[in-house]
Structure formats: structure tokens, C-alpha cells
Amino acid sequence: MARILLRNLRKTYDNQTEAVRSINLEIPHNEFLALVGPSGCGKSTTLRMIAGLESITSGDVIIGDRIVNSDQPKDRDIAMVFQNYALYPHMTVYQNMSFGLRLKRTPKDEIHRRVVEAASILNITDLLQRRPKQLSGGQRQRVAMGRSIVRDPQAFLFDEPLSNLDAKLRVQMRTQIKKLHQRMKTTVVYVTHDQIEAMTLADRIVVMNAGRIEQVASPQEMYDN
Ligand code: ADP
Ligand code: ADP
Numbered sequence: 001m002a003r004i005l006l007r008n009l010r011k012t013y014d015n016q017t018e019a020v021r022s023i024n025l026e027i028p029h030n031e032f033l034a035l036v037g038p039s040g041c042g043k044s045t046t047l048r049m050i051a052g053l054e055s056i057t058s059g060d061v062i063i064g065d066r067i068v069n070s071d072q073p074k075d076r077d078i079a080m081v082f083q084n085y086a087l088y089p090h091m092t093v094y095q096n097m098s099f100g101l102r103l104k105r106t107p108k109d110e111i112h113r114r115v116v117e118a119a120s121i122l123n124i125t126d127l128l129q130r131r132p133k134q135l136s137g138g139q140r141q142r143v144a145m146g147r148s149i150v151r152d153p154q155a156f157l158f159d160e161p162l163s164n165l166d167a168k169l170r171v172q173m174r175t176q177i178k179k180l181h182q183r184m185k186t187t188v189v190y191v192t193h194d195q196i197e198a199m200t201l202a203d204r205i206v207v208m209n210a211g212r213i214e215q216v217a218s219p220q221e222m223y224d225n
């Protein structure tokens with residue numbers, strides 16, 4: 001659990017696209033921050049730089065008290081949830097969720113405790129022995145989130161996690177994600193192009209445009225505009 005600080009963060013891709021132009025942003029510990037803005041404004045690039053999936057051109061990404069600019073994604077203790085999640089098809093839900101912890105040689109009783117707790121948060125306790133092909137899209141998405149939760153990361157980064165789901169499931173998953181944030185007391189950065197989703201979920205909304213922060217607002221302020 002930690003704050004995230006972005007200091008003069010920039011990204012210029014090799015083809016000279018200036019995707020992010022000097023972002024300064026402090027995301028306090030436990031905040032749910034939504035990053036919104038039109039397609040191509042740099043949301044995903046910003047998120048990927050926080051996760052360490054994209055190199056930064058200049059500036060700093062600070063997690064807790066540590067500058068993590070050159071740290072590998074796995075050393076940042078952050079979980080990134082994508083819209084296209086891949087579960088291991090031959091493994092049960094329980095095995096999918098425990099896989100990462102098993103690699104780290106976490107003791108079995110500890111793995112068990114964490115999987116059971118995450119499953120309870122996500123309402124998938126009854127599904128632990130199923131395999132991915134026996135699950136609906138929304139259930140798979142929850143298992144994918146479960147795999148991140150069991151690692152107990154310092155922060156969750158979501159990149160349009162619900163955009164492949166139908167309207168009804170989207171509403172359900174929004175509730176799940178909100179509950180996840182409340183239960184885990186974790187910092188969340190949530191990228192979406194859906195303003196309603198941002199207003200429903202977030203403590204604070206950052207609007208990006210052409211690689212810059214255009215506006216920072218509370219959901220209420222956003223609603224009033
Ligand atoms: P958003 O998530 O807001 O849609 P992105 O961060 O994906 O925006 O993209 C920001 C800009 O960077 C866009 O102009 C996009 O075309 C460009 N871009 C994204 N990824 C790459 C890449 N790998 N190489 C070159 N340009 C890229
Ligand atoms: P092993 O390392 O020998 O495979 P594990 O204890 O990690 O043993 O798990 C064996 C299998 O038992 C897992 O694949 C999982 O499906 C199941 N399992 C273990 N504990 C639970 C549990 N609490 N709830 C549901 N399934 C479980």
C-alpha cells in the first residue's frame with residue numbers, strides 16, 4: 001500500500017509521437033483515481049509507465065518512497081488488470097489464483113488463506129474447482145482479478161477492464177471493483193473512456209488531453225459540469 005507520485009513524466013515513442021507531455025500527479029495511499037480522456041490522449045501509456053511495461057522518456061515514477069524508473073514490473077509490487085486476461089485453461093480456478101504464489105514458494109496454508117479470502121471478496125468461492133472454459137466472461141474476469149489480489153500488491157492498475165463485457169456484467173463488475181477497493185484498502189488507478197464509470201467508482205478524476213492533464217475533479221464536480 002503506497003502513494004504513487006508522477007514527476008514531470010514524459011513519453012515520446014520512437015516514431016516521435018509525444019504520448020505523454022510532463023505529467024505531475026500525486027495519488028495518495030488508498031485513493032481510487034480514475035484517468036479519463038479521449039482515445040489516444042495518453043492514458044494507457046501513463047498506466048504502462050507506472051507498471052513498468054513501457055520505458056519512460058524522462059521524469060520519475062515513485063511508488064512509496066522509491067524511484068522505480070528502472071525497476072522491472074515484477075519488482076514494483078503492483079498489479080495490472082487488463083481487458084484481455086489470459087487464464088491457464090488446464091488449471092482450476094484455485095490453481096490459477098495460487099500459481100504466482102506457488103512460484104514464490106509461499107507456504108501452502110498461507111496460499112490457501114489468501115485464495116479463500118480473495119474468492120470471498122469476488123464471490124467466486126463456489127467456482128474454485130472449475131476450469132476456465134466452465135466460466136462465463138464475468139467470472140473469468142473475476143478470477144483474473146483474484147490472481148492479482150492474492151499477491152496483496154501495493155496498488156492496482158486497471159486498463160479499461162470492463163470494455164469487453166456486456167452492460168449488465170459491467171455494472172456487476174463495477175460493484176466488485178468498488179468492494180475490492182474498500183476491502184483491500186489499496187491505491188487504484190483506473191483508466192476508462194466511460195465518464196459514468198469514472199464518476200461511480202473514483203474518489204478523484206483526472207482528465208487527460210493530448211498527453212497532458214486538463215482537469216482534476218471530484219465526481220461531484222464532474223457531475224455538476
Ligand atoms: P489512450 O490510452 O488514451 O487511448 P495511448 O497512451 O494508448 O492513449 O496512446 C497515446 C498516443 O501514443 C497515441 O497517439 C498513440 O497512437 C501513441 N502510441 C501508443 N502506443 C504507441 C507505440 N507503441 N508506438 C508509437 N505510438 C504509440
Ligand atoms: P499440490 O501442491 O499438491 O497440488 P495444493 O494444496 O496446492 O496441493 O492443491 C491441490 C489441489 O486441491 C488444488 O489444485 C486445488 O484445486 C485444490 N484445493 C486445495 N485447497 C483448496 C481449497 N481450500 N478450496 C478449493 N480447492 C482447493
